[in-house]
Amino acid sequence: MDFDPTVVSYGDLLDVLFGMRNICVPSPNAQYLSAVFAMNETQRQEAEAKLAEWGAKYSEPVRTPVLEASTFYLAENYHQKYMLKQFDELEQSFARHYTDARALTDSTAAARVNAFAYGYGTRAQLEQEIGEYGLTAEAEAKLRELTPAAS
Numbered sequence: 001m002d003f004d005p006t007v008v009s010y011g012d013l014l015d016v017l018f019g020m021r022n023i024c025v026p027s028p029n030a031q032y033l034s035a036v037f038a039m040n041e042t043q044r045q046e047a048e049a050k051l052a053e054w055g056a057k058y059s060e061p062v063r064t065p066v067l068e069a070s071t072f073y074l075a076e077n078y079h080q081k082y083m084l085k086q087f088d089e090l091e092q093s094f095a096r097h098y099t100d101a102r103a104l105t106d107s108t109a110a111a112r113v114n115a116f117a118y119g120y121g122t123r124a125q126l127e128q129e130i131g132e133y134g135l136t137a138e139a140e141a142k143l144r145e146l147t148p149a150a151s
Contacts, residue, residue: 011046018051018054020120023062024060024061035064037068039069044066051064074105081104081107090113093138112133113133116143116146117143117146121147122150126147
């Protein structure tokens with residue numbers, strides 16, 4: 001993930017990550033390893049401190065390692081925007097805009113829609129952004145169905 005530290009701090013980014021996942025659950029294998037990758041010593045120290053802070057909330061040991069960032073490889077295409085691809089309306093809507101897999105992978109709109117399809121985000125956030133995604137009416141309806149209004 002690329003981030004702009006003038007917009008969000010590394011610590012805040014870690015808080016979001018650790019708030020979405022139990023850091024004590026071991027990864028099933030190396031292919032699906034959940035880890036924090038630090039670009040330098042400062043990030044490594046901050047990540048370890050955040051893991052200790054979040055780990056205090058659990059009765060189990062932290063199993064999310066902090067690793068040195070090295071060569072990054074994109075996941076296979078079938079992993080990219082996985083949840084978006086589970087719904088024909090969403091996938092077909094993006095297929096109109098992106099003719100190659102890399103363009104879809106790099107799309108901010110596709111990333112946002114994928115997150116909503118996974119259940120992240122609120123209906124209010126969706127309504128504020130949905131017009132910017134370039135979706136068909138059918139895709140917009142499916143995304144609204146997947147992001148119900150708060151009860």
